[in-house]
Amino acid sequence: MDTVDLRLVLGVADGDDVLSLATRLGLSETAVRKRLRRLVGVPGTRWLYRTGPRYRLTDRGQAALGTIGETAAALAAIGTLVGVDVLPVRHVRVVTEVLARGSIGCAARHLGLPQPSVSAQVTRLERRWGSALFHRAAGGVSATPALVELLPHLRVLERALARLAETGMPDDDPSVPCDLEVASEFGFTGLLDALRDEALVDVRQHIVSIPGPDWVPEMVAADICVYADLPLASLTTPPGWDTTLAFDEPAYALVPPGADTGRTSIGLRELAGHDWLTGPVGTRNHRSILAVCRAAGFAPRIRHTALNGPSGRHILEEGGAVALTGATLVPPGASRAVRLAEDVRVKVVVGWQRGGPATATARWIARWLRDQHIQRLAERRPELLAELRGDPVAWPCHAAPGPTPRRQA
Known part of the structure; x- marks a missing residue:
C-alpha cells in the first residue's frame, strides 16, 4: 500500500476508467490493472470490486473514502518534504516503530522482521530521503533534527492509518517489494520503466565499475546485482547471495580491415599478430583477454586500454586494434565482427540477497x-538465434517457446 494505491482508489471514486487512471498517475495501463486487482483484495474486507471493465467502490470503500483522502494527503505531504513521489506505508511504519521503541532490535521484534532487514530498510530510507533519521548509539537510537521536523506530519499520518486499518485496508503483498536498490555493470534501456510498470517495483539503479575479481561495496549493499561473467575472469559470489544466468552468447572478435576476409569465424591464434584493445590494466576485461589469449597459446599485444569511451570507439572505427565482445554487444561503428572459432562465452548474471524481498524481482x-x-538476436543475428535454439542443451536460455496448449472442449 502506497501513495499510488490510495490515489487509484480516489480516482475510482471520481469515476475514472483504467485509461484515465493511467494518464492521471503516469503509469501504464498494465500497471494500473495489476494494482487494481490487488486492491480488490478478499471479499468482505475489500474497498473495490470489478464490474465488467470498470472498478467501483464497495460500501466499505465508500465509508473509508474520507480517511483514504486524509491518508493520501498526509503521505503526499511527507513525500514532498523528503523529495519522493511514492511513499509506501511500510516505510512510515518502520520509522515510527523504531522511534517508538528506541531500538532497531526491539522494533524488529515487534514488526516480526529480522533485525538486519529493519536496519537495512532504515539505511535505505535515509539514503532515499536524503538525510539521517536516527542517531545510533550502543543503548539504542534517537531522532535526528531531520526526523524531528517530520514528526508532526508522521503523527498525523499515524492517526489516519489507524483509522484506515479499521476499514479493511489491504495488506502489503510481501512478494512485491515497493523499492529496491540495483547495482548494475551496464545500463539496460527500458528495464527501470518495465520494473515500475510490469513488476510494480520502484528501483534505484547504480551503474558500478568492477575493477577486480570481487564484488565492489556498492554491489554487496544492493538488493540485486547485474554483471558480466567474463571468460576465465568470473566473479566470486559472496556468501548469502544467489545467482541465476540471464543469458549467455558466443564471443565475437572486432577485427581490423582485411583480417576477417569474409569468413564466418576466426581462431584466436590468427589474431596473435594484431594490436589489442582492452579495458584498463587490472580490470576484469583486461584480465579476461590475457587469460583467453594465453589459453590459446599466445600473449596478446595490448596497445590500447580504453575499451569504453570516445577513444575506444575511435580505435574500433578506424580498425586500429582487435577487441572481444558478445554477439549482440558490438559497439556502434565496429562493423567487422567475426565469431570466435573457440567456445568462448560472455554471460550476464543476476544476483540477489538470499531470503530477502528481492528474490521474485531478481528472477x-x-x-x-x-x-x-x-x-536482439532475432533482429541482428537471426541465423545465430536459430543455431542456438537448435542446441537447447548447450544454450538452454535460448530455447524456443513451446506450443500453446489446446483448450479442452
Whole structure:
C-alpha cells in the first residue's frame, strides 16, 4: 500500500476508467490493472470490486473514502518534504516503530522482521530521503533534527492509518517489494520503466565499475546485482547471495580491415599478430583477454586500454586494434565482427540477497533480460538465434517457446 494505491482508489471514486487512471498517475495501463486487482483484495474486507471493465467502490470503500483522502494527503505531504513521489506505508511504519521503541532490535521484534532487514530498510530510507533519521548509539537510537521536523506530519499520518486499518485496508503483498536498490555493470534501456510498470517495483539503479575479481561495496549493499561473467575472469559470489544466468552468447572478435576476409569465424591464434584493445590494466576485461589469449597459446599485444569511451570507439572505427565482445554487444561503428572459432562465452548474471524481498524481482529481471536478448538476436543475428535454439542443451536460455496448449472442449 502506497501513495499510488490510495490515489487509484480516489480516482475510482471520481469515476475514472483504467485509461484515465493511467494518464492521471503516469503509469501504464498494465500497471494500473495489476494494482487494481490487488486492491480488490478478499471479499468482505475489500474497498473495490470489478464490474465488467470498470472498478467501483464497495460500501466499505465508500465509508473509508474520507480517511483514504486524509491518508493520501498526509503521505503526499511527507513525500514532498523528503523529495519522493511514492511513499509506501511500510516505510512510515518502520520509522515510527523504531522511534517508538528506541531500538532497531526491539522494533524488529515487534514488526516480526529480522533485525538486519529493519536496519537495512532504515539505511535505505535515509539514503532515499536524503538525510539521517536516527542517531545510533550502543543503548539504542534517537531522532535526528531531520526526523524531528517530520514528526508532526508522521503523527498525523499515524492517526489516519489507524483509522484506515479499521476499514479493511489491504495488506502489503510481501512478494512485491515497493523499492529496491540495483547495482548494475551496464545500463539496460527500458528495464527501470518495465520494473515500475510490469513488476510494480520502484528501483534505484547504480551503474558500478568492477575493477577486480570481487564484488565492489556498492554491489554487496544492493538488493540485486547485474554483471558480466567474463571468460576465465568470473566473479566470486559472496556468501548469502544467489545467482541465476540471464543469458549467455558466443564471443565475437572486432577485427581490423582485411583480417576477417569474409569468413564466418576466426581462431584466436590468427589474431596473435594484431594490436589489442582492452579495458584498463587490472580490470576484469583486461584480465579476461590475457587469460583467453594465453589459453590459446599466445600473449596478446595490448596497445590500447580504453575499451569504453570516445577513444575506444575511435580505435574500433578506424580498425586500429582487435577487441572481444558478445554477439549482440558490438559497439556502434565496429562493423567487422567475426565469431570466435573457440567456445568462448560472455554471460550476464543476476544476483540477489538470499531470503530477502528481492528474490521474485531478481528472477523477473533475469527473464526480462533474456527476452530482450532473444529479441536482439532475432533482429541482428537471426541465423545465430536459430543455431542456438537448435542446441537447447548447450544454450538452454535460448530455447524456443513451446506450443500453446489446446483448450479442452
